Amino acid sequence: MKADPKGVMAGAFFIDGDHACAEGAIAAGCRFVAGYPITPSTEVVERIAERFPLIGGMFIQMEDEIASSIAIQGAVWGGKKAMTVTSGPGFSLMMEHIGLAAMTETPCVFVDVQRGGPSTGLPTLPGQGDMMQARWGSHGDYGIIALCPNSPQESFDLTIKAFNLAEQYRIPVLLMLDECVGHMTERVVVPPAEEIEITPRRYWEGPKEGFLLFKAAPDRVPPMVKAGDGFNVHVTGLTHDERGYPVMTAPAQEKLVRRLVDKIRLNSEAIIEYREDQTAGADIVIVSYGITSRVAIPAIEQARREGAKVGHLRLITAWPFPAKRIRELSGHVSCFVVPEINYGQMVREVERCVAGRTRVERVSHGGGSVHNPKDIYAKIMSCGKEERR
Amino acid sequence: MTRTEIKIGGFGGQGVILSGYIIGRAAAIYDGKHATMIQAFGPEARGSACSAQIVVSSEPIAYPYITTPSIMIVMSQEAYTKFSPELAEGGILITEEELVKPHNLRKDLTHFSIPATRFAEELGRKMVLNIVMMGFLTAVTDIVAGAI
Incomplete structure (x- = not known):
């Protein structure tokens, strides 16, 4: 709508x-x-x-x-x-x-x-x-x-x-x-x-009789109802069955919590969004997000001017993380460089996906300002040097 | 025009960030250019060191921070001391005449000293000193078209 x-x-x-x-x-x-x-x-x-x-x-x-x-x-x-x-x-x-x-x-x-x-x-x-x-x-x-x-x-x-x-x-x-x-x-x-495209709420349109608030559709997402519409629903943080009533057993936990995990995990390809710039054939790929993705650009441009083959992957969804794409890139990339304004968070995801196949370098910054692009540039160039050795 | 970097410095409450906003808006909305404005301020509502960084460009702006501004407006002594060394060779420096004593003024700069606070007082409202400064900036630079 x-x-x-x-x-x-x-x-x-x-x-x-x-x-x-x-x-x-x-x-x-x-x-x-x-x-x-x-x-x-x-x-x-x-x-x-x-x-x-x-x-x-x-x-x-x-x-x-x-x-x-x-x-x-x-x-x-x-x-x-x-x-x-x-x-x-x-x-x-x-x-x-x-x-x-x-x-x-x-x-x-x-x-x-x-x-x-x-x-x-x-x-x-x-x-x-x-x-x-x-x-x-x-x-x-x-x-x-x-x-x-x-x-x-x-x-x-x-x-x-x-x-x-x-x-x-x-x-x-x-x-x-x-x-x-x-x-x-x-x-x-x-x-x-x-x-502007808007996703409407997934309201139940069937009969009230036999309605189950947490019975999921094939995409693992259940329909919703509104308080006051007479469905007499029960909504709880306790582990619950399809009616919404608390059932605190291992099978109920497995059924519900697995679905909560799977509805994102199994739909992740449809959810994940990122932007790539010159990653095909790149030796070094910068993985960045938020303001740091803009601060990295002068560093990338300077390194390219000096002949380094640098690509840029910018996360738009940090979660779910584009694990499949990072694994693919790790096949030809010799080094990932991950600048972020922390002492190493999303870089752990990159390291997990790369699984030791190639180098992953952090450019950490504790916060209070953005990176100096020179620090990102220096890391890119140091990766390039070790590669040529 | 490629990329022009502007820095405005002063105290919180002088309208430093509003000035940056006005330049950026004039360029980005009415002049068909690209503009970014970054603000820096302390936790205090009034009186802390405050600055705005504006980039105006004919091309999309990837990096919104400034390194060597070619235009600078300073409305406090502290901002003059701290920021004026950053100005590009041959840059334009505009200072508030009564609030800034430009010690050791660099010879390469084009310097204008404006009694903006006094003009604003004569206009009936001291707080519009930033608008007086904006008017002067428009007159002595081509950063935005004079008439919109």
Whole structure:
């Protein structure tokens, strides 16, 4: 279906990544946001709070992030599209409810505008240290989707995509900005509503009799109903059967949790998105995401000018990770270089996929600024030298 | 034109980031160019060192950070001391006359000293000093078209 024109502010704007995220959410049909504003994500909810009263949305400034991350799930079961917005310290507090959304298959969006950590760390300065937390932060096993925009335009586009994926797979989707993308201002084009594709909620359209809330379709995703429509459903974080009733046994756990993992794992080819530049025939491939994918470009261009065959693979979905593509590239690439604003997170995924077949080099940065492109360039050139030896 | 880098520095509350926003918006929305604006500020709402980095280019901008700005506006002594060495050879430096004493001014620069705060006060509102600066920037550079 197409976007509701009431929420779409079509036109060209000079706005930052946070405001673009807010516009993306509104265009995607989000009409409930609960949050505990925190730098560098505050501008997202500032814009939501300003825009929502005009289009019939509801924004609540909650008492904390724990309450925010559960309020949105209540809104979803009440029939709204909903998100919460935070940064590292709040993201940590939300982990339990990311697990609840995964277990209860509640489609919603969590936005994390990453700053330097751990703890309160660097409120106004960038980091990319929440990437593994995005994958593994809540206890137990579950599949997850995390997206990494590298510009305000992509912040708008991927927020819409996050809402669509949440509905399609009935899971929480994480939008992993960083302070730079959140606070960088650039031209953003918001297309007219009729050009924005929206995935509607997968509501049950059959009879009430015999309806099973957690009986999955062939793609492993069950249909949903809305509170108040008379289905008398039971939604719990406990391991449950297809009716939603708690059944705490090993077979029930195997049936439910395997499906929660498989609905992302087995659909991963359809979900995974990345961009490649000159990877065919490359000796060295840079794997990057978020702002670091832009900081790497001057380094890559300089190395190419000096004759190095350097390719670039930019992650758009960090999770699920493009494992198959990295394995393919490891057949001809002599070295992967992974710059990120942490001491080594997504690089572990690259190392896992490469499995010792070729070199993997980190370019680590603890946060507080972006890399100096010279450091990435130096790593590329050092790989090239060892290769020639 | 290929790539022009601009830096604006001052205190939080002077309108440093709004100035960067205005330049970027004029270029990206009304002038048909590409523009990025990066802001840097401390946790304080007012008074902390604050800066904006703007890149204006006829080509899409991959790397949004600036290394050697050719145009710089400084509205505090601290920003002058910290940032003016970064200016490109032969660059344009615009300072707030009453807030910045340009010690050891580099000979290669084109320097303009503007009593922006006083002009703003005469206009009736001290806080529009950044807009006075923007007007002056438009007059002495070709970074954005004079009339939109």
